Amino acid sequence: MGMTTISKLEALADSIIASSAYSDPTSVQYKYRNPLGLMAFCRHAKPYKKCTDGCSTPKSDRHEYDPKTGLRIFKTHVRGYQCALSDLEIKCSDRSYSKVRKTSSIRELIRSYYLPDGTAGYAARFLRKALGDETITEETRIEYFMSTTEKETVNA
Numbered sequence: 583m584g585m586t587t588i589s590k591l592e593a594l595a596d597s598i599i600a601s602s603a604y605s606d607p608t609s610v611q612y613k614y615r616n617p618l619g620l621m622a623f624c625r626h627a628k629p630y631k632k633c634t635d636g637c638s639t640p641k642s643d644r645h646e647y648d649p650k651t652g653l654r655i656f657k658t659h660v661r662g663y664q665c666a667l668s669d670l671e672i673k674c675s676d677r678s679y680s681k682v683r684k685t686s687s688i689r690e691l692i693r694s695y696y697l698p699d700g701t702a703g704y705a706a707r708f709l710r711k712a713l714g715d716e717t718i719t720e721e722t723r724i725e726y727f728m729s730t731t732e733k734e735t736v737n738a
């Protein structure tokens with residue numbers, strides 16, 4: 583029997599990934615090892631593919647990306663997951679250049695990844711179970727996931 587601590591930020595990532603295309607091995611997200619479907623961004627802090635100010639390429643060619651979908655390409659799942667966590671941490675701690683603030687809801691966060699609205703309800707249910715906190719809803723502010731108190735679960 584051992585004690586395991588689940589990071590709130592990892593649970594948040596897992597809740598979104600579990601309801602995304604990544605679970606389908608034939609998806610481009612899976613092929614590009616990009617669990618959160620992260621896009622290459624332009625200088626306006628938007629996915630360059632969706633920029634309405636005329637950007638036809640990303641801000642930097644430092645990151646590998648797919649010109650057809652605008653999705654970033656990672657070499658391994660581990661690298662893609664690390665970038666997913668880092669993107670979530672920036673948003674939950676109010677350091678994002680996007681519209682998402684730490685006071686944004688889970689629903690608004692999920693919209694920022696261009697996922698269908700139904701994803702938010704699924705993610706909230708996932709998080710209530712993962713973190714054992716029945717108060718989590720689609721409206722929960724994402725700053726919640728930066729707080730240091732973590733749930734301890736007992737592995738029998």
Ligand SMILES: [Zn+2]
Nearest residue numbers: 624626633637
């Ligand atoms: Zn742009």
